[in-house]
């Protein structure tokens with residue numbers, strides 16, 4: 001069962017955005033005393049933690065198939081396999097969760113796919129969440145210049161805004177507004193000199209280590225996607241204390257300048273619902289058709305589905321065109337039995353996805369309306 005797999009947190013973020021500084025703070029906290037950290041072999045900063053393993057990441061990957069995201073990270077598979085016995089004492093595993101720090105330049109998708117699909121990895125681990133650091137001082141520049149910085153932000157389950165000490169409110173607001181377009185649902189927290197509570201970055205998935213029932217509402221946050229790509233509800237849901245980065249962008253000003261070269265102007269974030277239970281074959285075909293065409297342009301999909309004959313909702317979760325094995329949840333979170341899906345894509349509008357569904361099923365999915 002998914003809740004029994006070892007949770008893995010992926011810490012990603014652009015070069016120099018503060019990943020190692022955050023990691024050093026995290027590992028000092030009791031929640032992470034039994035977390036094993038996998039860091040890149042080339043990382044220069046030492047980590048003061050008893051459970052550390054190293055992995056290699058090839059910065060340049062040559063792909064004959066042309067699909068970078070489908071590269072299986074053989075080195076990571078080996079590391080994830082080996083740590084289970086390397087960090088065992090008297091047959092007892094010494095860690096309960098894993099944190100992986102990626103290199104700043106790497107597209108994290110191959111790592112995500114390795115975690116989700118490699119049989120030896122997926123049978124033992126589950127992706128708990130993708131945490132992306134974004135430097136408040138230079139984040140806008142990184143988003144302008146580097147498409148991988150936009151992708152890292154778009155696929156995040158949680159955004160850590162670092163170097164808050166270096167910026168004024170105007171700069172902070174400008175970056176937050178851009179993030180409304182790139183990733184409207186991920187909670188945002190500010191981290192000064194790496195200071196962030198571990199609880200903010202752990203248990204971001206449907207399952208928590210304490211065995212609580214899945215919190216679908218918090219996980220899906222479809223209400224944050226209402227409206228089109230650049231008209232999201234500015235829904236804030238961080239409440240407690242100094243690291244809450246949400247309060248800072250409560251205005252509804254969408255008057256940012258649209259530069260045609262901005263990578264994030266290609267990002268679309270939307271959601272929709274489907275009223276009637278759907279046949280599993282329809283859903284599978286729907287996923288295959290659009291994904292066959294636009295594969296790597298779909299950055300993130302999450303959803304709960306009402307599949308005919310299934311006792312509970314089926315949770316799906318994909319990064320690009322690779323899906324975590326669907327999980328049937330024990331119960332619906334409320335009386336609403338519609339299937340609900342959220343998408344973050346690059347250059348693929350809602351219409352493309354809707355029309356493909358209509359072609360298979362005969363009617364259009366409905367734009368989501370929060371009830």
Ligand SMILES: Nc1nc2c(ncn2[C@@H]2O[C@H](COP(=O)(O)OP(=O)(O)OP(=O)(O)O)[C@@H](O)[C@H]2O)c(=O)[nH]1
Nearest residue numbers: 015016017018019020021104162163164192193194
């Ligand atoms: N002023 C300030 N500096 C910070 C903060 N967080 C990190 N830094 C500095 O920013 C630099 C880069 O931080 P790292 O933690 O090494 O960033 P990284 O993302 O791990 O870097 P790479 O591994 O090279 O991608 C270091 O000099 C840190 O001391 C912060 O909140 N405020």
